[in-house]
Amino acid sequence: xxxxxxxxxxxxxxxxxxxxxxxxxxxxxxxxxxxxxxxxxxxxxxxxxxxxxxxxxxxxxxxxxxxxxxxxxxxxxxxxxxxxxxxxxxxxxxxxxxxxxxxxxxxxxxxxxxxxxxxxxxxxxxxxxxxxxxxxxxxxxxxxxxxxxxxxxxxxxxxxxxxxxxxxxxxxxxxxxxxxxxxxxxxxxxxxxxxxxxxxxxxxxxxxxxxxxxxxxxxxxxxxxxxxxxxxxxxxxxxxxxxxxxxxxxxxxxxxxxxxxxxxxxxxxxxxxxxxxxxxxxxxxxxxxxxxxxxxxxxxxxxxxxxxxxxxxxxxxxxxxx
Amino acid sequence: xxxxxxxxxxxxxxxxxxxxxxxxxxxxxxxxxxxxxxxxxxxxxxxxxxxxxxxxxxxxxxxxxxxxxxxxxxxxxxxxxxxxxxxxxxxxxxxxxxxxxxxxxxxxxxxxxxxxxxxxxxxxxxxxxxxxxxxxxxxxxxxxxxxxxxxxxxxxxxxxxxxxxxxxxxxxxxxxxxxxxxxxxxxxxxxxxxxxxxxxxxxxxxxxxxxxxxxxxxxxxxxxxxxxxxxxxxxxxxxxxxxxxxxxxxxxxxxxxxxxxxxxxxxxxxxxxxxxxxxxxxxxxxxxxxxxxxxxxxxxxxxxxxxxxxxxxxxxxxxxxx
Numbered sequence: 001x002x003x004x005x006x007x008x009x010x011x012x013x014x015x016x017x018x019x020x021x022x023x024x025x026x027x028x029x030x031x032x033x034x035x036x037x038x039x040x041x042x043x044x045x046x047x048x049x050x051x052x053x054x055x056x057x058x059x060x061x062x063x064x065x066x067x068x069x070x071x072x073x074x075x076x077x078x079x080x081x082x083x084x085x086x087x088x089x090x091x092x093x094x095x096x097x098x099x100x101x102x103x104x105x106x107x108x109x110x111x112x113x114x115x116x117x118x119x120x121x122x123x124x125x126x127x128x129x130x131x132x133x134x135x136x137x138x139x140x141x142x143x144x145x146x147x148x149x150x151x152x153x154x155x156x157x158x159x160x161x162x163x164x165x166x167x168x169x170x171x172x173x174x175x176x177x178x179x180x181x182x183x184x185x186x187x188x189x190x191x192x193x194x195x196x197x198x199x200x201x202x203x204x205x206x207x208x209x210x211x212x213x214x215x216x217x218x219x220x221x222x223x224x225x226x227x228x229x230x231x232x233x234x235x236x237x238x239x240x241x242x243x244x245x246x247x248x249x250x251x252x253x254x255x256x257x258x259x260x261x262x263x264x265x266x267x268x269x270x271x272x273x274x275x276x277x278x279x280x281x282x283x284x285x286x287x288x289x290x291x292x293x294x295x296x297x298x299x300x301x302x303x304x305x306x307x308x309x310x311x312x313x314x315x316x317x318x319x320x321x322x
Numbered sequence: 323x324x325x326x327x328x329x330x331x332x333x334x335x336x337x338x339x340x341x342x343x344x345x346x347x348x349x350x351x352x353x354x355x356x357x358x359x360x361x362x363x364x365x366x367x368x369x370x371x372x373x374x375x376x377x378x379x380x381x382x383x384x385x386x387x388x389x390x391x392x393x394x395x396x397x398x399x400x401x402x403x404x405x406x407x408x409x410x411x412x413x414x415x416x417x418x419x420x421x422x423x424x425x426x427x428x429x430x431x432x433x434x435x436x437x438x439x440x441x442x443x444x445x446x447x448x449x450x451x452x453x454x455x456x457x458x459x460x461x462x463x464x465x466x467x468x469x470x471x472x473x474x475x476x477x478x479x480x481x482x483x484x485x486x487x488x489x490x491x492x493x494x495x496x497x498x499x500x501x502x503x504x505x506x507x508x509x510x511x512x513x514x515x516x517x518x519x520x521x522x523x524x525x526x527x528x529x530x531x532x533x534x535x536x537x538x539x540x541x542x543x544x545x546x547x548x549x550x551x552x553x554x555x556x557x558x559x560x561x562x563x564x565x566x567x568x569x570x571x572x573x574x575x576x577x578x579x580x581x582x583x584x585x586x587x588x589x590x591x592x593x594x595x596x597x598x599x600x601x602x603x604x605x606x607x608x609x610x611x612x613x614x615x616x617x618x619x620x621x622x623x624x625x626x627x628x629x630x631x632x633x634x635x636x637x638x639x640x641x642x643x644x
Binding site: 001002003006022023026027028029030031032033034036038039040041042043044045047049050051073074076077079083085087089090091092093094118119120121122123124125126127129131133135136138142144145146208209210225320321322 | 323353356361364365366372442448453455530
């Protein structure tokens with residue numbers, strides 16, 4: 001397959017529908033028309049063998065997840081994603097069908113959230129990667145990691161540990177595990193960015209971060225950026241129910257997956273207790289659940305209360321080693 | 323080296339100086355404040371063994387070039403680059419000094435053009451890559467590939483073939499060739515984005531593209547997008563003078579390198595003849611040279627006039643094969 005033929009094929013997949021895209025794929029750069037609000041801008045890359053394995057990721061899963069991880073960053077700031085560029089590193093011999101299916105997975109998610117793919121790049125590589133960059137509208141006050149205040153409660157938008165459990169299951173049993181643990185496998189391959197939840201909680205949350213590297217790690221980011229202490233109660237951590245079954249069949253511990261597993265792409269929020277009821281009402285209206293798991297206090301560091309004892313919670317969890 | 327330590331190190335290199343960056347590296351996304359003009363947006367990736375080899379690229383060269391190829395895209399649209407995100411794929415064992423030197427090369431170029439690095443991503447990879455995305459202000463009418471008109475002249479902002487000649491020389495003789503062919507080696511490792519030239523020609527050029535894949539290939543892009551015929555005179559093609567010497571020492575042909583070599587990152591422009599004198603004056607004022615190499619006619623395709631005969635010029639040149 002030749003570069004320009006592939007680009008022409010991708011061009012045909014990307015239908016433009018709005019007036020905020022002046023130039024799309026096919027010139028030296030894309031040209032977009034911002035609304036006038038400040039812009040949120042992020043980039044996140046999935047690399048073969050590091051972030052995914054094609055023995056258990058379909059092409060469409062990969063496209064979905066590559067965009068989802070970026071939309072999750074937008075959700076963490078309470079932003080509205082608008083446009084995306086897709087930069088691909090393609091191995092020799094990659095089938096054009098595969099790329100088209102991957103794009104379809106990506107575009108299906110993009111469409112659901114009103115995101116337009118306006119261009120990108122294709123390059124040869126000896127290792128497959130998909131690097132997506134997303135631009136979106138910032139709300140008037142983007143919700144930062146640094147806004148947590150002593151007295152706040154800490155909450156998450158859903159169960160934790162599912163994506164890491166799914167990864168272990170997929171690595172151990174391959175695609176067969178999608179029958180045994182459909183929710184865990186889907187959490188790993190098809191994370192849903194919490195954009196609706198994020199918009200619903202705007203004006204309520206003091207601080208927010210998405211859980212990409214694991215709860216413990218994200219708590220440390222909040223604590224450090226906000227100059228506060230985070231205390232989480234182990235009994236309140238919403239461990240995904242299917243992890244109990246997974247733990248029986250493996251030597252994995254459900255609580256460890258929930259604390260350190262990463263890739264759940266739920267939102268971790270810090271919010272004032274007086275707004276908690278309103279926040280929970282708003283999330284329930286979306287069919288979700290806002291789970292309280294701890295509180296913010298003055299001080300430093302992150303602590304886990306377990307069986308009545310308070311111990312430091314280390315920022316273990318996913319991080320690349322070079 | 324651990325991911326968050328590396329990020330902290332990079333954070334210390336990136337000093338923010340302006341009010342148009344509300345949130346930089348260190349949160350879920352960057353937040354920038356656009357001027358209100360439409361925005362140009364591009365992404366371009368350099369992959370080890372595909373685009374560079376560390377036996378003849380220094381870390382600083384790599385950082386420079388990774389940004390330069392994106393700034394060149396901005397120049398092709400007559401835009402003003404403002405911000406960049408840097409997405410890295412890092413092999414295990416990469417030295418932190420190497421990354422810092424690469425960033426310094428990138429930041430030195432960024433500073434010269436008033437570009438601010440506001441974040442990015444780091445990932446493990448088994449193959450080194452650096453993917454840069456740049457956002458910039460569009461002029462009121464971005465200069466597209468599609469604006470060429472019959473009767474225009476075709477011109478380029480400098481010598482051609484140097485970067486491809488430099489690549490061959492570096493591959494053949496390694497870094498030693500920087501003594502023999504300093505201009506060629508520099509054209510390959512340190513391309514200069516033609517932002518000043520592009521700004522000077524705004525309002526004059528009907529169409530513009532940067533020469534990344536080779537003159538022949540870019541002429542085809544202009545011809546196709548504009549629905550015109552491009553005719554280039556071989557005697558007018560500004561073959562880099564050092565290529566004559568290189569051709570003596572190898573079996574390379576200087577004209578082939580100029581036509582098909584790619585990576586020169588000069589601008590190829592289509593402009594009305596009545597504005598040519600003014601355009602040349604403006605480029606001379608920058609210490610450069612605007613070289614006429616052909617003309618635009620009604621029709622289709624790209625032709626080369628050589629020894630009095632007109633023949634189709636094929637869009638050979640750099641393109642990835644998958």
